[in-house]
Amino acid sequence: MSTSAGQKGEVIVETRNLTKTYKDFWGRSKVHALKALDLNVRRGEIFGLLGPNGSGKSTTIKLLLGLLFPTSGEALVFGKDAADVSKNERIGYLPEESYLYKFLNAEETLDFYGRLFNMSGARRKSRIRDLINLIDLDWAKRRQLKEYSKGMTRRIGLAQALINDPELIVLDEPTTGLDPIGTRDMKDLIVRLRDQGKTILMCSHLLADVQDVCDRIAILHQGELKELGAVDSLLSVQDITQIQAKNLTPDTEEAIRKLIAENQGELVSMDHPTTTLEDLFLSIVRDSESRPGFVSHQEDADQQEEPVAAE
């Protein structure tokens, strides 16, 4: 993960005291969806908006895209007011659900959105070909979207967000509806896009997704900004040191325990690390694809190896 770009680059998205209050017809406040949010997203970083449902993540994104109007404060994208349509030339947006026209096929969908960016026929054609290959939907490009699975729809949704080769990509819950492979592909793609110099603003309530890809995050709760900073520094626990080593004998482990005790340290745990379920699943699937018919017996191996309990 890169944080340097995020701290030094040009400000792409800026909110100043951004507030959104939903009111009834008579102007009475109903819900304070966002309260005085101040944020900067800089060129070349992946910025994550994190928070539980109803925390104001989607409202922030809708305000930045001009889908909602702020009650007070300002939302600026590329230095322009969010209501200014011309800013959209440089933005790609993937909504929470892929709100696409189901009667179009993948090619027609991308062609339609390409036209909205005033792209020439030749450029559209080449861009559509590249994007369809990128999302691996060449085999289904002539099928109407109503025949697509949720994951396929999500992928074509992403392709439409990239049709204009945007500088800023806004992703609302990008991994929703994707299987673990799709989720990993999406996360890899997000990182790749960042590496190509794109700025990515994403919101998610899936902590693992945010942790995996984001350079900086803002945690929102009940419309208020609770935490803002680089993921590494936010997750780093300064008073705990983690040691990982391979092929230690029980005697060596015992010696380490003693050394920690002699130096007035407190051993919190000493264990064999576990992988994440996501990594395990991906490993199994990839292994299975490379060795058809092979069955892993992880359960038997687990029964033979008792875990080392922490003292």
Place this chain on the structure above:
Amino acid sequence: MVVDQSEFESFGSWFYIYMVDFSMLALFMLVGWAILAFALAAIRNSPIRAAKMIAGTIKRAFMVDFPSTSIRRTMAMSRLAIQEAIRNKVLIIFVLFVALLLFAGWFLDVENDHPARLYLGFVLSASTYLLLALAMFLSAFSLPNDIKNRTIYTITTKPVRAHEIFLGRVFGFAAVGTLLLVLMASVSYGFVIRGLDHEHTIDKTAIEWDESTGLGTGKTSLDGYHRHDFTINEKLKNADGLVGTTELSKGHAHNIYLRDGDYIVEPPTGDLLARVPVYGKLSFLDRYGQPSEEGGLNVGKEWTYRSYIEGNTLSTAIWEFENLTKEMFVTTGSDDGVLPLELNLRVFRSTKGKIESRIHGEILLVNPEETLSSVDRFSAPIPFEADEFVTSQVNIKFSDIRRQNPVTGELQNIDLFKDLVDSGKLQVHIRCKDHAQFFGMARADVYIRAPEGSFEANLIKCYLGIWMQMLLVILLGVFFSTFLNGIVALISSVAIVAMGMFAGFIGDIQTGEAPGGGPIESIVRNITQQGATLELEMGDTAIEVIESLDGFYLNTMESLAKLAPDFSKFNMSAKVAYGYDIHLNLILRQLVTTMVYFFVLVLAGYFILTSREIAA
């Protein structure tokens, strides 16, 4: 056929009045929008912020958004609308229309006296109503569905301007409607031509020959629920073999040819016409020959479209025609010409007399220059007989126009253009000759028939009117859908279209021209069984209350009706059905009206779309 008085106005004077009215309306709407938008924004924000927002929206509209309109984006939106419409199976409307035509024989009166009118009226009305209904549904539900399904999110987050979204839908649905209209028009044309096509035969043995004149008379075979009387004269046979023409029946006649010893009856002629009437200005002289300010007489009919002149008096109806030239009436290669007058006079009989006999009248061609002596001004009377409900053709040959010599008392020929037409102007005076009988007429009932127009071109002009109605309905539907949900937008469109169709009627009730008062007065009259034309008999206070309530309602309705486009002005099917050419003037007015609503509604739609939160 009834012709609206406004049709006689020149395009220039109509345009001036219309643009003044429209400018007032546009100003009213702009100020209304600004006040409403400010009020709503001020409720949700502060007044200063509201003012800034409105100023910013207006500035952005004219400085940024309108100048950066993209045809490609707009066409992309149109294409999407077309795909959406076609995949929603709108072409089923065409299938429905064809089904209607296939089973038309079940409900159309095949023995009607004017089958051309009947068929044309039917296909044009069916096309109009089906198309307008489709336009309403398509336009009212599309945008609300996009908002409901949130597909609009992926549009408005692209560099698409609000007016491009609006225009895209309008153009897309108009394209679908145009395709349907072209299909309907093609099928309709075939239906009418095929429906009117028929063949008669003549039984040679049944012809009755007059030895002295050499004329043969008889009846054709019964085909298409009618037969024709005919007279043939073999002595007049020309190179083509034409020997006669049948009498008119069901609005048409047939030429009869003698070929290879057989009498051949050709296909019908005269049922699909595009007569080009040259209208004059109508004024009246009373029974003493004095100019009448009030027009003609009222014979007691509630409908005051026509006035009447009294028979066997000096009561006269005068049409003054302008811009007449000899070339309009003289056929190429001939020195002589014909002044073709057509009369659609009504007859009111105050005595029964011989009910089957026609009422007699006379036509005088008059020089409008009043400084001339009456001897120099008037032609000799040209007699005619009026047929009720039938267009009488009076073709006055130039060589038959005469004047009585004041000295000898003999009739002598005069030159129409030298002696009677003054600076292109000519008066035609019509009098009723029969005592105690009356002729009824309106301005459009007597006209000079200019060279015939093309029926097909006339039909296209009529379809152009339907197309413009469809465009207006689409504009209204899309406009309402920018701020209302689908079903409410649909109802609003229906209400505006209905209001536009009945704008004239609402105006007549409001001004008192249509008797019976407003809705409350009408209910009271119904309950108390009082006739619509009588004074309302109630207490003064009660009448005052009723009239006040009706007045408020009718004023509101009339104001609303003025906002709506007058759809009745776009309906030209009667002209086509009755065989009258649609004047270019009318098409121009419709085009101007459509363009005005187009710009106003696109502008209003833009401001509404940019002022609303799409994701709210």
